[in-house]
Amino acid sequence: MTFYRGRFAPTPSGPLHFGSLVAALASYLDARRAGGEWRLRIEDIDPPRCPAGAADAIQRQLEAFGLHWDGPALWQHDRHDAYQAALTRLVDQGLAYPCSCSRKQWRDYPVYPGWCRQGVREPGRPVAWRLRSDLGLRPVMWQDRLFGEQCFDPADLGDVVLKRKDGLWAYQLAVVVDDADQGISDVVRGFDLLDNTPWQRQLQHALSYPEPRYLHLPLILGEDGQKLSKQNLAPALPTEDEAVRPLLHGALTALDQAPPAELREAPVAEQLAWAIDHWQVARLSAEPHRTHGADAALPD
Template sequence: MMSSTSYRGRFAPTPSGPLHFGSLVAALGSYLDARAAGGRWLVRIEDIDPPRCPQGADATILRQLERFGLQWDETLCWQHNRHDAYQQALDQLIDQRLAYPCSCSRKQWQSHAIYPGWCRDGLREPGKPVAWRLRSDLAKRPIVWQDRLFGAQQFDPVALGDVVLKRKDGLWAYQLAVVVDDAEQGITDVVRGLDLLDNTPWQRQLQSALKLPEPRYLHLPLVVTPDGQKLSKQNLAPALAEDEDGMRRQLFQALQALDQAPPAALATEPPASQLHWAVANWAIERLSPTEHRRSP
């Protein structure tokens, strides 16, 4: 077990809508892992894409977390305030010739599985708006790490392609922002959904290039709909319950989705009691490395 001074975890939602059951499972997993280690648990609002973030969604998310008893430590981090830090990181990559401007549109390379790197050695269409991409061909190969649930991971960065770091519209892309923010906040452990596992190679590449610490990773099984789709805001997953009975039931179901085998009597207990039990009994050894959990 890590000491209270060394473990730092986080939950980093995009405020594109209220939290749903899948979000609760991810938040709860990261919260329990931090609290069971005697560590700190932070919340970061990943609002770098304003068109996806309706007004008031961030406040709704924070209220939901508080109502479920998931109280964070330290000051909230808002990505919309972090432009200068992201630009500094991009400038470092440009200086190392690991990032390059790209004028290509998605339509131009849609017949390719990944972007083929046409602008690596110069813009194909000078004068057009540009995105900034990360060169995958200059990364150390392969990229390897040990996931705490899914074990040894190995990816060829070239097979993943040159990910966008800054979009043509000037907005920052997730991969760069999350790496810079995790380092700034001293995050030691990233606990998140399995859908982000294949993002990790780009993040490891960026951590290496920017000489930043590499957190440990624990990717949690995804909650899916009855037809096997990821439970998400995009497929209109319902918001978390607001009534007391519904909240107790959903928190208990989230513990079940995390394979923690809570005793049946816990289902009628308030969130504080459920969380007290869950922190004391948290064991990732119980987690089954299967990819999906059915939504209740």
């Protein structure tokens, strides 16, 4: 590979937890092993979900684990004009349309049934903007670096929202525009986002953007079998060095990299140097990893 640029793109709705660390670490190691760049993007397009100080706390956590990014961080709150330009292009192609429908109105359907495709159903009401999933690239196929060949018909997934009724931008459009503008060649992220990829491939195709390679990682589960997440009150990552070292070792273990036991208390820089030299995607298991223990850092 002649060029590699990866990224970590957290939503600052709270501090990072162990599942976030595993995703960030895999993305970082994949980039560094390839001799590439690793960028940071703060996905703060939903201000009500992003308390003051959360983004700064995330950056401190990454730095504590030695995960230093290249160049300045990209902040989505600065990106309105880029998203609007992309939406305008989609509208001009007939691939995006305004929709007045509420989730309550179509709750009896598995996906939004496209009622506003031929015109707004309730003129005068606030509208969201949706992607015409039945048009454009179909089916969507790609080779995931862990989960292998993937094939989806985006029409089965429904017409995803690109811009919300409250005027805020939605994830699917923002992530595609930002990946293209940042020149991201490789996306490494959790398995829970795999079924978002068909919409993102459709958007990349419609907007004539390059298509990054994808590596989706197995989920990190808590003791209760649920995905570790902020919503499930997963513990925040510490920043104290004595707590960081074993957690970093635990994250490497969760990524099936089999770090030597003697590295558990080694300095962060030493652990990362070993991990970059030994990083192998082929070691990754596709099975979810369950954690145990109070610190949720020790995989079974």
